[in-house]
Amino acid sequence: MNNSRLQRCAKELGVPCFIEQEADLLYLTGMTLSKGRLLVDGKEPILFVDGRYYEKAKKEAPCSVQLWDEQKKIGEKRIGFDSAFVTYEGYLALKKEFPHVEWIPMPKPLKMLRAIKEPKEIAALKKAADLTWRGYQKVVQKLKEGVSEEELALEFEMFCRKNGASGLSFSPIIAFGENSAYPHHRAGKSQLHQGQIVLVDVGAVVDQYRGDMTRIFYFGKPDPKVVRLEQIVKRAQKKALDYVKPGILLSKLDELVRAEFDKERVKQLYTHSLGHGIGLETHEFPRVKFDGEDRDVVLKPGMVFTIEPGLYQPGVGGVRIEDMILVTEQGHENFFAHA
Amino acid sequence: MNNSRLQRCAKELGVPCFIEQEADLLYLTGMTLSKGRLLVDGKEPILFVDGRYYEKAKKEAPCSVQLWDEQKKIGEKRIGFDSAFVTYEGYLALKKEFPHVEWIPMPKPLKMLRAIKEPKEIAALKKAADLTWRGYQKVVQKLKEGVSEEELALEFEMFCRKNGASGLSFSPIIAFGENSAYPHHRAGKSQLHQGQIVLVDVGAVVDQYRGDMTRIFYFGKPDPKVVRLEQIVKRAQKKALDYVKPGILLSKLDELVRAEFDKERVKQLYTHSLGHGIGLETHEFPRVKFDGEDRDVVLKPGMVFTIEPGLYQPGVGGVRIEDMILVTEQGHENFFAHA
Numbered sequence: 001m002n003n004s005r006l007q008r009c010a011k012e013l014g015v016p017c018f019i020e021q022e023a024d025l026l027y028l029t030g031m032t033l034s035k036g037r038l039l040v041d042g043k044e045p046i047l048f049v050d051g052r053y054y055e056k057a058k059k060e061a062p063c064s065v066q067l068w069d070e071q072k073k074i075g076e077k078r079i080g081f082d083s084a085f086v087t088y089e090g091y092l093a094l095k096k097e098f099p100h101v102e103w104i105p106m107p108k109p110l111k112m113l114r115a116i117k118e119p120k121e122i123a124a125l126k127k128a129a130d131l132t133w134r135g136y137q138k139v140v141q142k143l144k145e146g147v148s149e150e151e152l153a154l155e156f157e158m159f160c161r162k163n164g165a166s167g168l169s170f171s172p173i174i175a176f177g178e179n180s181a182y183p184h185h186r187a188g189k190s191q192l193h194q195g196q197i198v199l200v201d202v203g204a205v206v207d208q209y210r211g212d213m214t215r216i217f218y219f220g221k222p223d224p225k226v227v228r229l230e231q232i233v234k235r236a237q238k239k240a241l242d243y244v245k246p247g248i249l250l251s252k253l254d255e256l257v258r259a260e261f262d263k264e265r266v267k268q269l270y271t272h273s274l275g276h277g278i279g280l281e282t283h284e285f286p287r288v289k290f291d292g293e294d295r296d297v298v299l300k301p302g303m304v305f306t307i308e309p310g311l312y313q314p315g316v317g318g319v320r321i322e323d324m325i326l327v328t329e330q331g332h333e334n335f336f337a338h339a
Numbered sequence: 340m341n342n343s344r345l346q347r348c349a350k351e352l353g354v355p356c357f358i359e360q361e362a363d364l365l366y367l368t369g370m371t372l373s374k375g376r377l378l379v380d381g382k383e384p385i386l387f388v389d390g391r392y393y394e395k396a397k398k399e400a401p402c403s404v405q406l407w408d409e410q411k412k413i414g415e416k417r418i419g420f421d422s423a424f425v426t427y428e429g430y431l432a433l434k435k436e437f438p439h440v441e442w443i444p445m446p447k448p449l450k451m452l453r454a455i456k457e458p459k460e461i462a463a464l465k466k467a468a469d470l471t472w473r474g475y476q477k478v479v480q481k482l483k484e485g486v487s488e489e490e491l492a493l494e495f496e497m498f499c500r501k502n503g504a505s506g507l508s509f510s511p512i513i514a515f516g517e518n519s520a521y522p523h524h525r526a527g528k529s530q531l532h533q534g535q536i537v538l539v540d541v542g543a544v545v546d547q548y549r550g551d552m553t554r555i556f557y558f559g560k561p562d563p564k565v566v567r568l569e570q571i572v573k574r575a576q577k578k579a580l581d582y583v584k585p586g587i588l589l590s591k592l593d594e595l596v597r598a599e600f601d602k603e604r605v606k607q608l609y610t611h612s613l614g615h616g617i618g619l620e621t622h623e624f625p626r627v628k629f630d631g632e633d634r635d636v637v638l639k640p641g642m643v644f645t646i647e648p649g650l651y652q653p654g655v656g657g658v659r660i661e662d663m664i665l666v667t668e669q670g671h672e673n674f675f676a677h678a
Contacts, residue, residue, distance in 0.1 A: 034523065051610025052522040055653045081427075088422040088430045089446050107428050152501050161493050167510065183391040184373065271390025314394045 003062040006045050006314045009113055017080035017109055018094075019214035023280040024110045026208065027167045029061045038063075039074065066237035074098070080106040085284060096160075111285035115277055116302035122326060123305055124209035125279065128169075129202040129324050132211030139174070139200055143219055147193050149174040153187035154198075160204040169203030169210040169282040180216070180318040183272055183310060194220035203282060210282050212306055212323035213336055225226070229266070229311045229319040236260035236309045237321050239276065244299065244325055244332040250286055251295035257309045258290060266311055275306035303327040340480055345384050348452055355380035356419035356448055357433075360620040361422070363449045365547065368523050369529060373507035377402075378413065378444045402645040409474055413437070419445040434567045449665040450624035453533075454616055455641040461665060463548035464618065467508075468663050468674035470543040471550030474499045478513070478539055482558055488513040492526035508542030508549040508621040519555070519657040522611055522649060533559035548605045549621050552675055553661035568605070568650045568658040573601035574658050579613065583638065583646075583664055583671040589625055596648045597629060605650055614645035617663060642666040 001241040006028055009019075019025060026032055028040070029047060036057075037048040049069050057065040072287040081094060083105035093102055117125065138159040138206040139152050160168065174187040180199035192198065203213040216230060239260055252272040252325040261267040273289035276282075286294035288305055303326070310320030324335040345367055348358075358377040360365060361643035365371055367379070368386060375396075376387040384402040396404040399599065416511050420433060433442055477498040478491050492511040499507065511525040519538035531537065540553040555569060578599055579592040593613040600606040612628035615621075625633035627644055642665070649659030663674040 054610075056521045057526075083427040083431075086427055088425055088427055088444060091427045091430075092422075092444075105427060105431075157500070159572060161496070171506065182395045185395075186371065221369065271393075320345075 005113070006040065006063060007042075009110060010045065012113060013040060013080060013109055014150060015078055015080050015104060017082075017104075017106060019082065019109065021082055021085040023284070024085075024114075026280055027110060027114055029057075031057060031060055033076060037068075037071070039076075039079075040084075041076070065081050071097075074083075074101075078102045078104060078153050080104040080109060082109055083107045093235060103305075106245075108285055109237065114279060115285055117279060117304050117326075118302070121209060121279060122302070122304070124207040125211070125324065125326075126335055127164075128204055128209045128211035129204040129213065130211075130212050131160055131163055131165055131206055132169075132202060134163065134215060135204055136200055136202060139202070140217055143192060143198060143217065148192075149176055149179070149187035149190050150312070152265075156200075158203050163182070165204040165206055166208070167205045167308060169205055169212055172203035173199070173214075175199040175318070176219075178315060181312045181314050181316065183312060183318065183320065192219055195223065197222065197226050197265065197280045197319070199318060199320065201300045202321065203209055208280055210278055210280070212278055212322065212324060213281055214308055214310075214320045216319050216321070220275045222282075223317065225313065226317045226319060227335070229269075229313065229317070230321075232261065232264045233309050233311055233319045233321050236305060237323070240309070241323070241325065241332070241334065244327060244331065245299050246299055247328060248299050249295070250288055250297040250299065251292075253307065254288055254290040255314065261309075261311070269313055270309065270312040271312060272310065275308050275325075277303070277305045281306065299327045301327050301329050341464075341541065343437060344452070345379065345402060346381075348449065349381045349384065350583070351452060352379060352419060352445070352448055354417055354419050354443060354553075355415045356421075356443075356445060357450065358451075360423065360424040362422055362448075362623070363424075363453075366449060366453055367617055368396075368402070370396060371579060372396075376407075376410070376532075378415075378418075380415070380478070386406050387489035390461060399535050410436075413440075415440065415464075417441045417443060419443040419448060421445060421448055423447045430613060434628065441551065447624060453618060454619070454620060454624050456643050456665075457641075460548060461641070461643070462666075463546040464550070464638040464663065465674055466503075467543055467545040467548050469550075469551035470499055470502055470504055470545055471508075471552050471678050472675060473502065474504075474543055475539055475552060475554060478541070479556055480535060482556065484532065484533060487531075488515060488529050495541050503561040504543040504545055505547070505604060506544045508551055510545055510580050511538035512538070512553075513602065515558075517654060517656055519654050520651045520655065522651060522657065522659065531558055534562065535559070536561065536565050536658070538657060538659065540659065542659065547619055549619070551617055551621055551663060552658045553647055555658050555660070564652065564655065565656045565658060568608075568647055568652065568656070569660075571603045572650055572658045576646060579646050579648070580662070580664065580671070580673065583666060585638055585666060587638050588634070589627055589636040589638065590629045591628040592646065593631075594628055600648075600650070608652055609648065610651060611649065612665075614647050614661075616644045618641070618643065638666045640666050640668050645654055 011101035084107035177196035198217040203212040236257040257275040275288035277284040308322030326333045423446035458567040514524040516535040537556040544553040578595045614627035616623040647661030651657035665672045
């Protein structure tokens with residue numbers, strides 16, 4: 001399978017290209033390498049690794065493997081590099097090491113390939129989503145007066161790890177009360193009290209693929225101001241979800257959400273993008289934003305991304321609802337439809 | 340305190356500089372920001388963040404805070420950027436956004452500042468080391484016929500999390516038998532059997548600072564070939580440790596280890612560098628290697644790095660012993676001296 005990916009990749013890129021980003025290497029070789037360089041080309045792809053990975057790579061990689069120093073034998077005259085991954089210093093080093101090569105900047109060269117998920121990848125994402133949902137339910141069970149955000153984050157992690165997760169997609173965001181108004185709040189020492197909103201944004205990693213979900217929960221009597229935000233967020237999210245199908249423009253989804261927020265005069269409380277592609281990485285191509293760099297992407301079957309509108313009122317609280325959405329031939333599937 | 344760091348940083352850099360790397364931002368602002376840009380200069384440092392972090396940053400940052408878009412008002416003519424962090428695309432974007440600025444590549448601009456740990460940082464590193472050691476002891480207690488590497492990794496993580504770790508420095512490396520011959524093996528499904536070596540390379544994060552330690556353990560009767568490797572590694576490590584004091588050249592430590600391995604005709608089984616600086620990141624400046632980019636660094640009091648020689652014999656096993664070392668006025672302190 002990985003070898004057919006390598007072939008498709010070489011065909012799609014058109015020119016020989018260095019692949020070095022960790023998730024790209026995992027996608028093409030099946031290996032987790034903290035340092036590796038894969039020369040993708042139509043003739044013979046070669047994975048270059050240092051001594052630490054050499055024995056393992058020779059056993060596991062779906063292509064020939066050479067030690068790092070063997071790169072000096074590369075004969076190509078034009079090579080692409082991932083200019084969205086390689087640092088400016090890395091670029092200077094490439095020019096110095098290979099003075100006769102013409103370097104072609106190719107930002108995120110695998111992004112389109114990785115954006116269309118294969119059935120096996122979709123199955124893994126569903127498993128990750130399912131475990132994420134079960135972990136969330138565990139968190140809800142543990143809500144009680146005085147419990148801390150940190151304690152709940154640990155409960156979530158332990159539950160997921162014991163039930164097949166290799167890790168978490170990110171450090172859990174669990175926010176009580178006003179903390180929920182900070183979209184990137186981390187679970188901290190705050191304790192839960194009656195009348196607070198609980199925002200839970202969590203994800204488990206299963207079979208290398210990542211889950212990501214956000215829900216809110218009212219502990220005791222809800223604040224009407226927060227309830228209003230929730231109603232608007234849910235309505236806006238539904239507008240976007242209903243529109244997801246092959247052929248539509250990505251930017252349109254965020255525009256629909258923004259129009260809804262505008263109508264309710266809360267647009268200024270929406271401070272981030274609508275969502276992001278998800279797969280081997282928690283945040284991957286495409287970014288779902290009306291004016292983002294991926295705004296012109298046209299939806300295709302097999303794409304999986306989050307839809308997560310949010311409204312944040314400092315001093316009051318924030319509401320975000322996040323689902324993982326698969327674009328299907330007919331329209332879409334929400335991995336958290338049951339939730 | 341963070342503000343005094345900002346002042347020292349501006350003084351040391353000499354020119355205004357954009358700081359964007361996450362650990363650098365944490366070091367200078369005390370905040371964990373997945374996206375942020377700090378303009379360090381002698382007059383008035385400014386932290387630029389997007390809407391997600393704005394409210395939080397205004398409360399917590401030790402300098403003035405502005406929204407991302409306000410950068411267009413920056414009047415500087417020459418600005419440094421972290422060319423070891425900013426990607427090639429990022430560099431092109433800077434040139435496009437600020438066409439009148441002369442951009443000065445400054446790879447890892449904070450590396451010297453961060454390499455010399457303050458007393459508070461040393462205290463946090465000691466706490467991280469101590470918890471790492473206790474977690475390792477927990478793993479040793481759980482060794483039994485048939486237990487899997489993964490189960491032990493989870494034991495380690497749970498123990499650390501329950502005892503004050505905010506996370507792990509990296510995914511635990513726990514390797515049974517021949518797996519230990521792969522320096523970057525991850526804990527997997529392999530089960531423990533009599534006569535196997537167990538290699539445990541783990542670290543806990545406490546108060547933002549990171550622990551990192553490697554030990555081996557024999558489960559049952561040891562393989563004499565592995566015991567020989569262990570004796571050589573220990574002798575080589577002692578040679579390096581005994582030499583650590585202010586004023587010596589970093590490369591010398593790795594040279595001592597290599598000389599010892601050479602004498603024993605096992606140099607080809609040593610496939611990585613001797614160690615790495617450790618602090619807010621698991622791997623930070625300086626890299627301890629005889630021919631590495633930091634080979635000319637002169638040791639100074641307050642530096643903390645690992646010393647971790649290893650020998651790896653495919654099909655037999657590997658041995659690595661790793662300690663965390665603080666350079667003191669008199670010589671050094673090993674955080675795992677008791678271990």
